[in-house]
Amino acid sequence: MPNPNYEKYLNDPDDLIEEMIDGFVKSHQKKIKQVSKRAVARKEAPIDGKVGVVSGGGSGHLPAFMGYIGEGCLDSVAVGDIFSSPSVDHIYEAIKAADGGKGVLCCIGNFTGDIMNFEMAAEMAEEDGIEVDTVIINDDVASAPKDKMENRRGVAGEVIIWKLAGAMAERGYSLSEMKEIADQALYNTRSMGVAHKPCIMPTNGEPSFELDEGEMEIGVGHHGEPGIRKAEMTTNDEITEELLNIVLEDLPYQEGDEVVVLINGLGATSPLEMYISYRKVYNMLEEEGIDIAKNYIGEFFTSQEMAGYSITLTKVDDELKKLFADPCDAVSFKQMQEDI
Amino acid sequence: MPNPNYEKYLNDPDDLIEEMIDGFVKSHQKKIKQVSKRAVARKEAPIDGKVGVVSGGGSGHLPAFMGYIGEGCLDSVAVGDIFSSPSVDHIYEAIKAADGGKGVLCCIGNFTGDIMNFEMAAEMAEEDGIEVDTVIINDDVASAPKDKMENRRGVAGEVIIWKLAGAMAERGYSLSEMKEIADQALYNTRSMGVAHKPCIMPTNGEPSFELDEGEMEIGVGHHGEPGIRKAEMTTNDEITEELLNIVLEDLPYQEGDEVVVLINGLGATSPLEMYISYRKVYNMLEEEGIDIAKNYIGEFFTSQEMAGYSITLTKVDDELKKLFADPCDAVSFKQMQEDI
Incomplete structure (x- = not known):
């Protein structure tokens, strides 16, 4: 199997996401478990009585998104192809894996594909009785003027929001409290x-x-x-x-x-x-x-x-x-x- | 001041080591202090009754070497120019900063310039009554055959030796015990x-x-x-x-x-x-x-x-x-x- 490009250390590019997940789960097996082909979660998730914190997005950003799973941060992550949104099914699996009965806060970057797929997955989860809310992270000043903040992309500020949401969840904040404080923190980021x-x-x-x-x-x-x-x-x-x-x-x-x-x-x-x-x-x-x-x-x-x-x-x-x-x-x- | 090459984010290359140290110390100021122009140490160093663990080498390898200063790892580091040994004076300052009365173990890569300068600095420190021993790290299998291991370079295995030596020092091991166990661990690395x-x-x-x-x-x-x-x-x-x-x-x-x-x-x-x-x-x-x-x-x-x-x-x-x-x-x- 020849390397299709000589720019990096890969096998067949068709397998790279599965191989990456496999290596990641093998490396962090005391903390991480795989819950579907393209979703991974904190080993002890779902945690009863704690709001679940979920993210996900295209691959090629490690340590984002999987590296933020753990105590005081994310409960689960859905994994997309390189630079493209995870599929609805795997987002749904990630949400289910994170739900401990108090609802789930999805904290995702402001990208059309991600938003659309997380919305559809949230609807599926809500049909199961899981309460879902979403923070759309748009910290990139360069991507739109201030009066069009809703068009700004998410960049490194996503990490900040994951950390804060994870801390709030561990402290027992409710889903609505988390959403409000995360949105305020995001505005300040x-x-x-x-x-x-x-x-x-x-x-x-x-x-x-x-x-x-x-x-x-x-x-x-x-x-x-x-x-x-x-x-x-x-x-x-x-x-x-x-x-x-x-x-x-x-x-x-x-x-x-x-x-x-x-x-x-x-x-x-x-x-x-x-x-x-x-x-x-x-x-x-x-x-x-x-x-x-x-x-x-x-x-x-x-x-x-x-x-x-x-x-x-x-x-x-x-x-x-x-x-x-x-x-x-x-x-x-x-x-x-x-x-x- | 033009950037002399367009390959990275620098100012005047003549200032880059000082600027790097300045930024590093500003970032980690609760844990790190600067003890000479080109030497940094753990904030609380020297620690009475603990063997000091010292390293250093050329710059351009961050997080090595400065990033390994801290509890359970290095006490101090001497900083060289890009890819070249620190000077004798600054190694001497690093050794003095680490000495808590039980001696100092220098753990350095097997490079001629580093060895020569650390030897001269160790002699100066010994004249001050500081006991110094050295582990020469040579984990790179590629750089010489097995029957010429003394010619092998130090590479990432240096990190392993720093971690182990730091742990031994915190546990109160003596300098001679540390040297023996570090050399054995190195052989197995x-x-x-x-x-x-x-x-x-x-x-x-x-x-x-x-x-x-x-x-x-x-x-x-x-x-x-x-x-x-x-x-x-x-x-x-x-x-x-x-x-x-x-x-x-x-x-x-x-x-x-x-x-x-x-x-x-x-x-x-x-x-x-x-x-x-x-x-x-x-x-x-x-x-x-x-x-x-x-x-x-x-x-x-x-x-x-x-x-x-x-x-x-x-x-x-x-x-x-x-x-x-x-x-x-x-x-x-x-x-x-x-x-x-």
């Missing part, structure tokens, strides 16, 4: 990304976007969607400043605010570069009089081997700070998180 | 890597190695050093099988053995690919009658954005299993580790 090298689609060997040599896309999406402008690559400081200023002005985040900062590597961008960016973020926020409550630096939501990163801010109050501080045993959220 | 795309050196924009399109290097080192052969890229299963068989035959690991498996991404290779490789490792070890005690899958010791990964096995006994299970609060070792 804004992201901007940059990329200068695409990932290669495993199915056909094509790049996810094309740029000239030395060019970058400011505001790129997680699938390589165009952002707000193409520009010549410049220094990390200048790029960080542009991304952060766009985020700051959008809410706006202001003097006296307290924020969680997430710097997310899209795949091929190293921690070396992300820490250099964090240094600039830190200095800029200090100048603005905005306090950093916690920072996450690492690869939390990738686009395979895309080169680039994003900056996400969440404005926090005492309630959100408490939820951020709660224990979280999801595989991929133990990584590189610091209170400061 | 073997790695093999593969890469097909180089990283770009930030200083001059040159790739770390050159291969033809569609070619891979079996046995590549962490700086892009040549391995045992170049070959056409093939399937992940075939590559994993080749890497794992070379590792298995080298100790050899045998039926009835229990092992820890570490799959380390070199930078641009995604968890998707690593989990597919783990699935094959799991199946092969099951067939061999070798039991997996624990697995680590992620980016633990990178080579900037090099595309490739390595497989490391450590044969464990009850003593090592106990040490692996001990708490470890180093920034980067909380990530993606599972008992199975």
Whole structure:
């Protein structure tokens, strides 16, 4: 069986999702179980008396989505093909696996296919008597103007919402309380990304976007969607400043605010570069009089081997700070998180 | 200030090490302190009555080396330029910062510059009355034949030795006990890597190695050093099988053995690919009658954005299993580790 493209370490691309799930479940078998061909869940799910937290989406974003299953985070995940929505049946299986009698909160990115399929699956679950509500995550400032927020894509801010929803569920919040607080936290969460090298689609060997040599896309999406402008690559400081200023002005985040900062590597961008960016973020926020409550630096939501990163801010109050501080045993959220 | 190459997110390359350290310390300021221009240490170091555990090496490998500072792992680290040894002075500062009166164990990769500089720093520390011993990590099977093990390079197995040495130090082992057990664990630790795309050196924009399109290097080192052969890229299963068989035959690991498996991404290779490789490792070890005690899958010791990964096995006994299970609060070792 020849490798259909020489860009990465795969077998037959038709098998890659099943092989990935198989490897993931084998690796995390004390915490994770497979509940259908394309759905995985926390080993102990469903948990009686706890609201279930469910997500899912296209593959090619590991550690998203499966890596966020675990105590204090997601209960289950439906798995799609590379960059395409999971099917209704497997979302339905994921919802059923998460339902402990108090309802299920689906926290998904704002993508048409995902929304449509999660809606249909929710209807099927509701016919079974499972109460379902949904948070549509739209943190990507680049993807629509502020007065069209409903058109914005979900990017790394999804990770923030999963963590907060998971913490609320563990604390015994009701489905309606969770929905309300998650929506408020989401409103306070804004992201901007940059990329200068695409990932290669495993199915056909094509790049996810094309740029000239030395060019970058400011505001790129997680699938390589165009952002707000193409520009010549410049220094990390200048790029960080542009991304952060766009985020700051959008809410706006202001003097006296307290924020969680997430710097997310899209795949091929190293921690070396992300820490250099964090240094600039830190200095800029200090100048603005905005306090950093916690920072996450690492690869939390990738686009395979895309080169680039994003900056996400969440404005926090005492309630959100408490939820951020709660224990979280999801595989991929133990990584590189610091209170400061 | 123009970016001297368009390959990554940097400012003036002359400043990159200082900017990286600055960002790292700002991010992890509750756990990490800077003790010299190029040395960082655990906030509470030195810890009275505990052997200090020190490492260091060239930059460009994050999360190695700084990410392994923390409870149950390293006490301090000296930081070199990209891919080159830290200077004697900063290693000396790192050793002093780690010394709590019971001596210091330096655990470093088998590279000439590092060994020479750590030796000179150890002599300086010994003149101050600090007892120093050193473990020279040489887990890379590809870099020399078995009867010339002293010539083998250190690769991802370094992470394993840091974790074990850190656990022993927390348990109050003496320097001589730690040295003996670490050397034994090291003997039982073997790695093999593969890469097909180089990283770009930030200083001059040159790739770390050159291969033809569609070619891979079996046995590549962490700086892009040549391995045992170049070959056409093939399937992940075939590559994993080749890497794992070379590792298995080298100790050899045998039926009835229990092992820890570490799959380390070199930078641009995604968890998707690593989990597919783990699935094959799991199946092969099951067939061999070798039991997996624990697995680590992620980016633990990178080579900037090099595309490739390595497989490391450590044969464990009850003593090592106990040490692996001990708490470890180093920034980067909380990530993606599972008992199975």
